[in-house]
Amino acid sequence: MTSTDLLYCLFTSGSTGVPKGTAVTHGNVLSYTDWFINTFDITSETIFGSQTPFYFSMSVTDLFSTLRTGAQLAIIPKKFFAFPIKLVQYMNEKKVNTIYWVPSALCIAANMDLFKYAKPEHLSQILFAGEVMPTKQLNYWIKYFPDCRFANLFGPTETTDICTYYVVNRSFGDGQPLPIGTACDNCRISVIGEDGRECEPGQEGELYVGGPFVASGYYDNPEKTAEAFVQDPLSTAYPEIVYRTGDIVKYNELGELIYCGRKDFQIKHMGYRIELGEIENAACAEEGVLSCACIYNGETDRIILIYEGKTDEDTLFAGLKARVPEYMLPAKLVKLSTMPHNSNGKIDRAMLKNNYKDQ
Numbered sequence: 420m421t422s423t424d425l426l427y428c429l430f431t432s433g434s435t436g437v438p439k440g441t442a443v444t445h446g447n448v449l450s451y452t453d454w455f456i457n458t459f460d461i462t463s464e465t466i467f468g469s470q471t472p473f474y475f476s477m478s479v480t481d482l483f484s485t486l487r488t489g490a491q492l493a494i495i496p497k498k499f500f501a502f503p504i505k506l507v508q509y510m511n512e513k514k515v516n517t518i519y520w521v522p523s524a525l526c527i528a529a530n531m532d533l534f535k536y537a538k539p540e541h542l543s544q545i546l547f548a549g550e551v552m553p554t555k556q557l558n559y560w561i562k563y564f565p566d567c568r569f570a571n572l573f574g575p576t577e578t579t580d581i582c583t584y585y586v587v588n589r590s591f592g593d594g595q596p597l598p599i600g601t602a603c604d605n606c607r608i609s610v611i612g613e614d615g616r617e618c619e620p621g622q623e624g625e626l627y628v629g630g631p632f633v634a635s636g637y638y639d640n641p642e643k644t645a646e647a648f649v650q651d652p653l654s655t656a657y658p659e660i661v662y663r664t665g666d667i668v669k670y671n672e673l674g675e676l677i678y679c680g681r682k683d684f685q686i687k688h689m690g691y692r693i694e695l696g697e698i699e700n701a702a703c704a705e706e707g708v709l710s711c712a713c714i715y716n717g718e719t720d721r722i723i724l725i726y727e728g729k730t731d732e733d734t735l736f737a738g739l740k741a742r743v744p745e746y747m748l749p750a751k752l753v754k755l756s757t758m759p760h761n762s763n764g765k766i767d768r769a770m771l772k773n774n775y776k777d778q
Contacts, residue, residue, distance in 0.1 A: 424445055425442055425443070428441060428443070428638045429475075429479075443479075448479065451603075454605060455480055455581070456487060458604070459544060462488055466490065466541070467492050467517050467519065470500075470518065470524050470764070474762075476576040493513040493515055503531055508537070515542065516541045516544065517543065518542065520546075521548070522547050523550065523710070523760055525545075525557075526710060528559075529560060542564055544568045545570075546569075548580070549765055550766065552597055554594070554595055555704060557587075558591070568587075569587040571585045575666075578632045578633055581632075582603060584603060585597060585601070585675065592704075594701060594742065598671065599675075601675065603632070605630055606629075606630045607661075608626060608628055609629075609653055615652045617653060618669065625664065625666065626666045626668045627651070627662065627664070629661040633660065633661065633662045636648050647663050648661075666680075666682075667679040680697070691746045693722075693746070693747055695713035698739070701739055701743050705730060705735055705742075706738075707734075708735065709727045709728045711758075712768055716777065723750065723751045724739075725771050726754060727757060728754070731754070736748070
């Protein structure tokens with residue numbers, strides 16, 4: 420075997436077409452886990468509380484870190500997230516000290532005010548990735564675990580798992596988005612504008628990733644591989660492949676990357692370019708909103724905000740009017756008793772769009 424041999428393929432859900440199998444090598448996982456183990460002090464004393472299924476790229480992190488260091492991996496039964504007291508009991512029984520979960524799983528505890536009744540006793544690290552972490556729910560966790568290390572990890576399956584990260588080092592208001600931070604060691608990132616040039620600080624562009632974390636391409640799919648795995652536009656003197664993530668980002672005044680949204684979630688509405696994620700951030704900051712998602716119907720040019728929570732539509736709309744410009748206000752608010760989630764634990768936006776785009 421060589422480091423360029425395939426270790427596994429992880430397939431996308433196929434929600435936007437035919438599923439694509441990301442081809443990840445032994446070298447990709449060795450390089451990535453070197454960074455993760457060193458950055459987060461993973462040792463034989465680490466006990467992961469594993470929440471993510473093994474067909475989701477986040478599982479690569481704790482699974483292979485465990486194999487490399489002799490850590491322990493406690494696989495939490497999925498049903499316990501519906502009975503959070505049992506979840507806490509399980510974590511205490513296994514002495515779980517490190518978790519790496521999707522934000523939706525973390526939000527369950529915050530939304531139910533779980534730690535008022537029971538708390539994991541051994542936690543020292545709380546890591547999250549896979550979707551935007553609502554700051555309001557993060558602040559709930561920080562309140563109960565002030566001595567823990569919290570980190571926001573960011574990256575697609577095509578970069579093995581993660582390409583940037585931010586260790587939380589200051590407080591954030593409920594409506595402030597968390598940075599996605601800086602590049603992981605041995606990983607190169609650049610922010611590229613539509614003109615193919617590197618963006619200035621504060622200017623939005625697409626995130627490109629290079630280095631040994633980047634997968635070989637898509638299994639038996641040369642057309643899609645050629646679209647996403649491209650020559651680095653900043654380095655034309657020799658072949659150097661980078662991955663176009665499709666994520667829109669910018670640098671803030673502290674030199675930290677800020678996630679603005681997906682190219683797919685960027686819309687043109689009433690003559691303005693809008694990031695649907697900005698509307699979601701504003702809604703999540705409102706009292707009584709547990710989770711939310713924005714969808715857009717291009718045919719009718721309507722933005723629809725779907726949310727779960729205790730507040731009513733009129734109160735939420737009034738709160739949004741104070742937080743976002745008028746052209747970003749949704750045409751319709753839809754309140755659900757429970758937000759749908761896909762098999763990876765993320766909000767199922769495809770289902771929401773299919774069911775509510777004509778509201």
